[in-house]
Amino acid sequence: MTYSAWRIFTEGLTGNRGWKRAWRDPEPRSDYEVVIVGAGGHGLASAFCLAKEFGITNVAVLEKGWLGSGNIGRNTTIIRSNYLLPGNEPFYEFSLKLWERLEEDTNYNSMVSQRGIINLFHNDAGRDAARRRGNAMMLAGADAVLLDREGVRAQYPFLDFDNARFPIRGGLYQPRAGTARHDAVAWGYARGADRHGVDIVQNCEVTGFRIEAGRCTGVETTRGTIGAKKVAVCVAGSSSRVMAMAGLRLPIESHVLQAFVSEGLKPVIPGVITYGAGHFYISQSDKGGLVFGGDIDGYNSYAQRGNLPMVEDVCEGGMALMPMIGRAKLLRMWGGVMDMSMDGSPIIDKTPVDGLYFNGGWCYGGFKATPASGWCTAHLLATGAPHPTAAAYRLDRFRSGRVIDETGAGAQPNRH
Amino acid sequence: MIIPHPLLGPRDASEFVYLGDASLIDRPAPEAGIDAFHDYVYQRDNPAGAHRELWFHEHGDRSWLVVTRNTLTHEILAVELAKDVARRRGRGR
């Protein structure tokens, strides 16, 4: 069933009784060509791309809970490609270009909204760093505009320009950045993959890997053994736990990142603002909620919840930046478990176990990467070679020294 | 969170700065080679459950502590001075 305005019209006239399931609920088969562990954004996008772009449809996506229950369903929905380093920027720009065509790819409105992002700076060093970044972006074919203070004020007159502890001197603006409706991204990919014949099996937890003579030939699950020529693990947040079942240790720690949404308000914040000095970023959803967040809590956690000091810290940043949000009320807070990698950048690579592939280490940047991550993972699975934009995301880069450290924080995950 | 400091009693976690896995105490011998240092610096068990980890009482007595904390529940199971742990693990001069 193809979604369209006409279909909505005809269904509306007939009581909306004709809508079909968005995806099937299949029993897992005993063998697939590819098994993807994790029906989050990246797993579903990988399956979708395998089927649509590479013609591999004999694919199962296994999910221990409900599809989209990981970080795709608990993030702050920002998409952008304002990265610095050559290992990252082309990948995220590829991702942004895929976001721009997501709806036509999936026939599902994921509400990709290119409302622009501004990263503020507050001193000369910050401006220089923004300029270096902006130039890197443009060298990779992305868009970047360096705004001065008045340029920022023109877009966001209500920021604190007059009494700020860290005065706003300007910002790096990416007009093509924005937000997308996070759940709808998962659903769009799930429906798209399902329409290409991919089996999405929910409530099916992987409990082990079948490894014979150094080769992965399938997975053990709560619904039986499932064979596969290739297995890809896309379970960011739980990567260490899952890969440990294959005997692998990772350069990853799990950390909790909190996010917040306010009550619904009439439109007040047009785009996305990132306030580095205050560790705060914010946008406003189409429903009207202010969606905002800040730093990770900073300690290893799998608990999907954080603590009060970080809540206060984030709100302090918000009030310092835009003191008009004081009477807006925080409605809901939640935590997501992040795969914080040792250099702050992700991994899409083969593993030392033949036939076992790994996608993870997304830190707090996994959502915006979803389309390219899916594409590049599918590329690796289908061709055996990394996609050119993801070639730097190797598992062995920590051994070789080819780390991709955007912040220069070194091997300390909670500082990335 | 509240960390029961072995010398100072219960202290708010915001007085501390977190570093990571207490295995960072086990620095390889200087001649151990790049592989050993790679494992030491980059690889983590990252357990879901009891985790021994280093916290620095930056806004306090500047002790490094080894806190054993459950990463699923955040329950703190034990706290020791890192110095004592280090000595026990054979570190000296």
Next chain:
Amino acid sequence: MTKRLPGGLIDRSKPLTFSFNGRTMQGFAGDTLASALLANGQRLVARSFKYHRPRGIFSAGSEEPNALMTIGSGAFQEPNVRATVAELYEGLEAKSQNHRGPLSFDLMAVTDLLSPFLSAGFYYKTFMWPASFWEKFYEPVIRESAGLGELATTPDPSTYDKGFLHADVLVIGAGPAGLSAALAAGRAGARVILCDEDFIAGGRLNGEAHEVDGMPGAEWAEATIRELSELPNVRVLTRTTVFGVFDHGIFGALTRNTDHLAPGADGPRQTLWRITAKRAVLAAGATERPIAFAGNDRPGVMLAGSVRTYANRFAAAPGARIAVFTNNDDGWRTARDLTAKGVEVTALIDSRAVGERKAPGGIPLLTGTVVTGTSGRLGLASVTLSSGERIAADCLAVSGGWNPNVALTCHQRGRPRWDDMLAAFLPGADLPLGMAVAGAANGALTFGAALSSGRAAGEAAAADLGFSPVDAPMPKTDDEPYAVSPLWHVEGKGKAFVDLQNDVAVKDVKLAHREGYRSVEHLKRYTTLGMATDQGKTANVLGLAILAECAGKTIPETGTTIFRPPYTPVPIGALAGASRGQAFRPVRKTPSHRWAEAHGASFVEVGPWLRAEWFALPDETHWRQSVDREVVGVRNSVGICDVTTLGKIDIQGRDAGIFLDRVYANIFSTFPVGKVRYGLMLREDGFAFDDSTTARLGEMHYVMTASTANAVAVFRHLEFCRQCLWPDLDVHLISTTDAWAQFAVAGPNARKLLEKIVDPEVDISNDAFPFMACAEITVCGGVDARLFRISFSGELAFEVAVPSRYGNSLFGTLIEAGREFGAVPYGTEALGVMRVEKGHAVGAEINGQTTARDLGLGRMVSAKKDCIGKALADRDHLMEPGRPQLVGFKPVDRAASLVAGAHFLKEGAEPTMANDEGWMTSVCHSPTLGHAIGLGFIAGGLKRLGETVRAVDLVGGSDVAVEIVSPHFVDPEGVRLRG
């Protein structure tokens, strides 16, 4: 006020005037905005979120889905206030939200007519063509229509406070169970904090006609609070919502100090408490849930318990002719209490077969009957029954049963469990540490049970902590049984709403299930059920039950609903407290700050520090004039700069030298007392961490500096090395950054100037005190000081340190003493210019991404010893000769200016990432050379000296040919600094 009844807890001696949508109305002290509106006969108070349907007040508490209003105006305007918990005050201005045109004729109500095309998730299926129309057209329309109230765009004028409280036992909720628990724990001697979100304690006791110990429940509550308030170990906080449960017994709570007063009242508007409690008793009561039937959203359809509250507590009749629709015994009380108050009850409709029971006061009783529809424009006029009968009513009191308030038991991922008897979720077994649940929140839905379970929980909590309970008689109350027979929704024509605020109807739940959104979370996210400002307090269980029915499963098989903080929304301003504006973060000022302020300095934020960036003279109109003058002043004569912000770490002990050898890449143990050495520190991953100097003041005494930005991190790192890696080294560290004021005195006349300051016995001649010498001396007639012959500017230079309290004075003294040489104070900009001229790396270069080799400092890594970072510095990629290296750049056209952040491209190369050769890190105009110079990293750098490349700034639109040169622009041999 036509709808007032006798009695109630309002104060008729204090009438209050308020307005709703500009209409002036009267209420009394003790009213909420909602009760006053009902007393004024105002049934239509809001429009719904999606379909803009008319909505009225639905509840009497914080679970309210409908009656959201904007209160106040101008900067005080507050959107989305629940009228049901807003205390009335004199002059309160309330406005309805989310409509175009008047509330009674909302132009947006057309969406209701279009609703067949706006089913759950319709927007995911359309608005896709053409793609560019989403941002331009569809989305703006959706955004404008969505949202609720409007936020003022001026700064929030209120102040907010924060506080910390500690308790043995925190009791959450001051209803019968909570009062009982607080009394038991308080009498036993435990430190108790009792919080309630309402402005009077008592909870349901205030809304019911029950008696406790022979007095009305409200009076018993008042008496109990009086006793509690007299106990020195008990603190009662009303208007206080415990909104979140965090780790290790920490609770977040919000007290509303002045929200019940007119805007602009003195004092902080709200206080955010962080309460640390050893034990907690959750006595948060229960929330009534509705039944979904066609037209159940019409103004006048209300929760039955709330109707009772309005009548009993607020003496406000929500209608003149009220019908009751229930599936449980509690609904009967509403009928009884209304009758007792003289309100006409037109029917008691019970979905159950109830045997021989008779309705109170001769009310028509219809059993085994359900409501199938409602009618009335903008408000209820009649209800239609399953029997086909129509009953006139302007208010329908609905009870679908009670849901224990388990929210706070879920904040640490606890899962509630389903109870078939109560047809509701009860707290699960995995409660937050130290928490017990009592009263209705634990399913004890009668007063007697609430009182006794509260006491038991209070006693147990106190006993756990070693407090012995005090014997006291149990208050007597007439207990009524509670029985419920689940009824979730009634089939009928028209929309039957589950989530009133988000306009989610039964058919939406069914559609979601049909389309495969079958997990509870899918249902929630696809239909938005439970995601409104009430977080589904009245909707979630209903939605889950309907989903279970669709799936043919039981409710526990289908899922559960859990809750996240906050329990009710918390203003962002309250969470931020006083940390805003200039008070956002503390300011660190340098010792010479006062002097600088008085002498034309402008200041720049360097982390938490404020540093003088330059000292403008009155005739200088551009910062470059000031900076160039300061640089020339230093290079030609002498200048003084406050460098206190550099970290200072005192290192002492027999093994201090060994320690330094291990933490620095170069060797330190061998250099003599009285000398300073430049050192480079690596991180364990082999990248450069920080560079600094360390002075050896004695055999076992060193003083290390660290860069301003890394001062804290370096100290932490050293303590890590000391305690965790080499615990038996005899070495001790202390940070003395704030203890010493330190000033650079730089320039050819630096020695002459200092000779006027140091005490006569101190010899600072070049022979006695050569480059890189250090000593503990006295200055200005006996003031302890430290003197270092180090130079950042490349000139003959010293750094002199005195105890901080002498800093401001010494700075002025130095300037005065230097007057004969034309000594200039100089700021961070001149400092920066001179360091670029000398090619010193700072934070822009030692940025955590570069190695010693990249920085041209590879030879500093001693081959003779181990150090932190040594092993991994030798990884393959870090040894590659093609890595970007630090070099200098001069524009080929000397008149051209340079920008930091430009990238380097070969002549003729396309601007692509593949052709990117590096980037410019720092630039300045060199007054010494008379043109722009820069530092930067370029691939293979030092081998390419003399080559010309382009510095391309795509975001700035410049493209400048630059020559690659040595980074040491001025005096590369270092003659001047040794002079």
